[in-house]
Amino acid sequence: MRSAAVRLVDISKSYGDVWANKDISLTVEEASIHGLLGENGAGKSTLMKILFGMVSPDSGLLEVNGQPAAFRSSADALEHGIGMVQQHFSLIGTFTVAENLILGRGSQSFGGRWVKRLDLKAAAQRTRELSDRFGFGIDPFALCHDLSVGARQKVEILKALWGGATTLVLDEPTAALSPPEAEELYEVLERLRREGTTVILISHKLPEVMRLCDRVTVLRDGAVVGDREIALAARRPGGQRAAMEADLVQLMIGRERPVVSQRAPRDLPPVLSIRELSDGKRIDGLDLTVNGGEILAIVGVEGNGQSELVELLIGQRKRISGAVELDGTDITALSTKQRFDKGLAHIAEDRHASAIADSMSLTDNASFGFIDGAPFAPTPFWLSRRLRSRFAALLVARQNVRASSPDALIESLSGGNQQKLVVARELARAPRLMIAAQPTRGLDIASTTAVHEALLALRDRGSAVLLLSLDLTEVFTVADRIAVIRGGRIVGESPIATADATQIGQWMSGAASKEPV
């Protein structure tokens, strides 16, 4: 048995009368990958913030390499060799990679800080060395906002390693990564483990935990509900793995994995047909048809025109050429509002930027898009508070949104519940075509299932769903047909029943004969 890199004993932390963590004990072995699995709100992030000195626990003990430790700030944690890669990146976009890496690490003396020239050359040199050692291929002089999400994540890891971190905490590292990028990250983590780094992986994605972790601790409602070793045999697909996964899901959500209802193929006329659509920039002659009663999933590496396609469809981006027809009528000349009136609905990719207003109430957020008169008032000049609350309550009930009251600010809800409200609101338009962009990104299993069920129900009513997703598991779970986007065009399509993961990977990467990733 290897020695413990980090040991937490009976850690408790409460916010008001809610226990974020309750008597949590955890032992992480050196040079292993330890998974911390749990639904959103299970207390994983709080626990790791305690370990990283960003939050101080109400009670409990912390040991690093067998020595008791007490952290008052993240600087203390760094000094003990604990580095953290946050879910929200802490890189400064307008700084170069090297500048981001040396930020806050300079000299302590007055002269060294205020007078002496900052040695960026040496920093760049060291960045390159470190980056080469782990095969990251990061340019030290690149500005961070020019990097892809995957590359930024690597910079974050470099940042932690730079300070000599021997234990690395990663909080949902693949939440924003495309499948090939995630795979690359997995290899990086395996490499780190081989070189003796301890990794704590916070995740709610079972497959990645099964693929990577030596051991996994499951949290639910702030407490440890299980601790399992993942044997080598269980990492490969097969009977042992399935049993283990079922066991972990049950621990995580306290019941069996919710079953998504079965698909029944239909043969209805097209709802959406796109011909030769171009915006002169990112979308380049795109053709696509979505039939009624069908969920079409568009997959692709992030940044290949997914967001632009959605913007074109909802009328937020200027079209140069091509046609978009909804139920046979051309909608290209219509405004966004007119398109919605024609039967479009949209679950936005970036919830906070375009689907909800954080500091407004549930009721207000529920009525967005419905406020020009009916159904809340007879004229555009007033809104009925009573009708709006009733509507909000209806949405809350329909999607089982957990909220204290309809007057609560939406930012007080968890991400999953916010998303459920958005989904309920968009479904309330009774859409002919639902555009769902990354509808389950960052959601836990229960919320994800709720969103999937809503999309499937819509499909069963004969409407069309255009699903944009980076998560292939999700695509295979709900979609009827899959289309791959690359460089602003659809480069391949396949019914889900006959879809071949290797072929899809090749379409996504554009490598016709390359080994699948």
Added chain:
Amino acid sequence: MDILTISLVISAIHLGVPIILPMLGGLVSERSGVMNIGLEGMMLGGALAAVAVTFITGNPWLGLLGAIVSGLLSGLILAILTVTLRGNQVVASTAINLIGAGITAALVPIIWGVDGTSPSVPKIPSMTIPGLSDLPVVGPLFSSLTAMDYGTFVLAIVVWWVLFRTDAGLRIRAVGESAESADAAGIAVVRTRFIAVMTSGAFAALGGAYLSIVTLDVFQASMTQGRGYLALAALVFGKWRVWPALAACIVFGLADAFALRSQIVGIGIPHELLLALPYVLALVALATFVGRTSAPAGVGKPFVRA
């Protein structure tokens, strides 16, 4: 037409320096993420403090010191309002302007018993640099500038070096771009912002003191005439970088000098229009550049630790 002479350059410097100083202050503050619209009020405070201390001690250099103290103090107030109490930065610094204008105007009759203008005090003398001042054409330049004019340009170099070449500058800019990221990197966000905002106050106050004990030898109510705002315009114009912003200040100074000279020389344009020239330039600068500027991303956002 005797308008483009070395004396025009000299007066452009004389009129540019009191914009450059608050501009440098604004730069430091905004690079740390605190919008400082209060430069104007801080300048007035510095102008009055300089005259009052000089009046009491008879030494304009001590007056300068007094201005620095008043600037640090007004910076401290702004920092407490915006950083500690996390008040809205625009509202808080506008309050500094209103209070600065009000208090200084009210203090003149309290200190000297007269309204509006203080009695004369000794000025900071101009330096004659031996050798250089005997040169043809540019000679007068080296006999009519003061230590403060030279000091301002040295200060600009210092600000540029510290902000863009040292570790401290990287920290300050990091705080201004993203306080959360800086905090995660172990940088003391609150302390950094306090230092930056107080420095900003000191620089602005020096700009005010320049007007009252270098350009003139008295304090007059509202004597800054919007130079604090011109400094902000220069910042936007220069995209929060030292040299372009400094160039903008010189252009404003030149426009001002031109307007004053035209009054004497008479070039057939109503001089009231020319007097408005720097402000018109500022307006044009703001209107054309404000939409696509590169302000530090964290400006205006109070920092709360999660």
